[in-house]
Amino acid sequence: MQIWKGATFQKRKLFLKTLLKYILQNQEEICRVASIDSGKPLVDAAFGEVMVTCEKIAWLIKEGEKHLRPEHRSSGAMMFYKAARVEYHPVGVVGAIVPWNYPFHNVFNPLTAALFAGNGLVIKVSEHASWSSQYYGRIISAALQAVGAPVDLVQIVTGYAEAGNALVTGGVDKVIFVGSTGVGRAVLSAAAHTLTPVVLELGGKDAFIVCDDADLSQASSYPCSLLTNHLCSLQLRLAVPTALRGAFQSCGQNCAGAERFLVQAPVFDRFVDAAVGVARRLRQGPALGDVPVDCGAMCMPGLADKVAHLVEEAVADGAKVLVGGHLVAHESGGQFYAPTVLVNVTPAMRIWREEVFGPVMVIVRFSDDDEAVRLANDCPFGLGSAVFSRSQRRANDIGRRLQAGMTSINDFATTYMCQSLPFGGVKESGFDRFAGIEGLRGLCVPKAVCEDRFPWLMRTDIPPLLQYPVGDAAFPFVCGLISMFYGLSLRDNLSGLCTVIACFLGVGKKASHKKSK
Numbered sequence: 001m002q003i004w005k006g007a008t009f010q011k012r013k014l015f016l017k018t019l020l021k022y023i024l025q026n027q028e029e030i031c032r033v034a035s036i037d038s039g040k041p042l043v044d045a046a047f048g049e050v051m052v053t054c055e056k057i058a059w060l061i062k063e064g065e066k067h068l069r070p071e072h073r074s075s076g077a078m079m080f081y082k083a084a085r086v087e088y089h090p091v092g093v094v095g096a097i098v099p100w101n102y103p104f105h106n107v108f109n110p111l112t113a114a115l116f117a118g119n120g121l122v123i124k125v126s127e128h129a130s131w132s133s134q135y136y137g138r139i140i141s142a143a144l145q146a147v148g149a150p151v152d153l154v155q156i157v158t159g160y161a162e163a164g165n166a167l168v169t170g171g172v173d174k175v176i177f178v179g180s181t182g183v184g185r186a187v188l189s190a191a192a193h194t195l196t197p198v199v200l201e202l203g204g205k206d207a208f209i210v211c212d213d214a215d216l217s218q219a220s221s222y223p224c225s226l227l228t229n230h231l232c233s234l235q236l237r238l239a240v241p242t243a244l245r246g247a248f249q250s251c252g253q254n255c256a257g258a259e260r261f262l263v264q265a266p267v268f269d270r271f272v273d274a275a276v277g278v279a280r281r282l283r284q285g286p287a288l289g290d291v292p293v294d295c296g297a298m299c300m301p302g303l304a305d306k307v308a309h310l311v312e313e314a315v316a317d318g319a320k321v322l323v324g325g326h327l328v329a330h331e332s333g334g335q336f337y338a339p340t341v342l343v344n345v346t347p348a349m350r351i352w353r354e355e356v357f358g359p360v361m362v363i364v365r366f367s368d369d370d371e372a373v374r375l376a377n378d379c380p381f382g383l384g385s386a387v388f389s390r391s392q393r394r395a396n397d398i399g400r401r402l403q404a405g406m407t408s409i410n411d412f413a414t415t416y417m418c419q420s421l422p423f424g425g426v427k428e429s430g431f432d433r434f435a436g437i438e439g440l441r442g443l444c445v446p447k448a449v450c451e452d453r454f455p456w457l458m459r460t461d462i463p464p465l466l467q468y469p470v471g472d473a474a475f476p477f478v479c480g481l482i483s484m485f486y487g488l489s490l491r492d493n494l495s496g497l498c499t500v501i502a503c504f505l506g507v508g509k510k511a512s513h514k515k516s517k
């Protein structure tokens with residue numbers, strides 16, 4: 001760890017380039033391994049695991065150094081003769097505890113940033129995705145070896161809750177926990193004993209808002225309503241495929257997964273019809289079977305039953321299943337839950353508040369922007385969000401009011417493809433950030449440093465009348481300084497200056513008199 005801490009940025013970049021080269025040359029194998037361990041189709045693995053990881057590595061190589069170099073800061077009026085800066089030093093050993101849903105990305109995401117920041121890393125992978133971690137671990141060791149870095153710099157461990165707990169309490173310098181809200185609470189509580197800082201990246205239940213833009217497209221006075229109608233349906237054509245991917249990518253097993261689709265009344269039926277039309281045609285089965293599929297299996301034991309239970313309970317309370325809504329038996333013996341579209345859901349239902357983490361698209365109608373915001377915020381989680389409107393201004397107005405860590409305008413989850421942006425949530429989705437500039441710097445100790453700006457010209461010292469034992473004029477002198485620098489008018493500043501000069505001149509003698517006694 002000590003060796004890597006002193007590694008140049010050039011070497012850290014070389015490590016990332018070595019990883020990137022391997023990933024690019026072995027994309028298919030990496031995706032296959034992720035598919036076997038998580039049940040997701042290859043395209044979902046390429047999209048959600050490999051593409052974002054490559055973007056992260058590319059961003060770190062291009063911009064990472066810039067954000068970890070010492071940053072000069074202003075020193076303020078009174079400290080004008082000082083130079084101030086922040087230095088970003090590695091925290092030491094980062095402990096990352098990750099879930100099973102993206103076996104490749106969940107390992108490489110903390111790995112790339114932690115090592116680029118100069119840290120060592122212990123990753124506790126999920127007990128449900130341990131197999132693939134062995135293969136990914138070998139890639140990491142080979143890349144470390146290739147650049148002459150210590151191979152034990154990264155340790156991958158697996159196990160149940162006890163293993164995770166041992167990592168939190170075992171003396172790492174910072175914990176990144178990615179997982180469910182309930183376990184996040186346990187991790188935070190364990191970390192409190194050792195005062196270990198924790199980043200919590202927890203569950204989500206993203207709102208996906210589709211506005212109708214009716215005022216524009218329906219205004220009879222509008223000179224070109226044909227065009228606006230076309231634009232409006234274009235917006236829908238844009239929103240529906242994105243909505244479907246937001247709901248069914250990786251069979252809905254995404255932290256930043258769209259789980260609540262809020263659609264404005266005038267376009268509600270069209271949106272629902274379009275979504276149902278596609279959802280009905282989705283092919284489901286084993287990810288690496290003989291026939292191509294759109295939706296794979298559920299990974300975690302019991303998750304499909306949990307999803308089924310949530311849907312059944314909602315239906316019993318008045319929700320309506322338009323597509324799916326049932327478990328699917330398959331000769332492979334895998335766990336499958338059919339891609340589902342559900343309407344007539346109300347905020348009183350459990351499915352509205354709890355993370356489903358499955359292929360269920362809940363579509364709810366809203367009448368105006370205020371109601372959309374109210375419904376979106378009526379949720380314990382606040383990870384991602386999306387707003388669709390052909391008026392970017394309107395979409396941004398709604399977006400600003402959403403209680404979420406991330407908002408994509410006219411798209412879904414694109415904030416994560418912009419790797420300079422922080423990733424994380426509010427409310428029960430956690431706190432602090434793991435990606436972007438904030439996440440990268442979060443893996444460092446931001447050390448404040450202050451030194452003389454002109455050491456060859458002036459070295460600063462405590463003025464004689466403030467030296468112990470302090471003279472009688474010390475107090476008026478400090479008050480004078482405060483007025484001189486912070487007075488709100490020129491008169492106050494000058495009056496402060498006069499006091500300072502008077503004290504300085506008058507007390508010089510007194511101080512030396514006292515000292516000679």
Ligand SMILES: NC(=O)c1ccc[n+]([C@@H]2O[C@H](COP(=O)([O-])OP(=O)(O)OC[C@H]3O[C@@H](n4cnc5c(N)ncnc54)[C@H](O)[C@@H]3O)[C@@H](O)[C@H]2O)c1
Nearest residue numbers: 098099100125126161164165179180183201202203204255
């Ligand atoms: N916000 C994000 O970035 C993000 C990303 C992916 C998944 N998630 C969330 O993860 C959840 C699904 O993953 P999961 O079921 O694997 O989550 P989980 O919370 O059950 O497990 C996550 C990890 O924590 C470990 N763990 C369990 N108990 C622990 C304890 N007491 N102390 C320390 N570690 C412990 C597990 O072994 C696993 O490695 C969902 O809620 C999803 O939203 C969040």
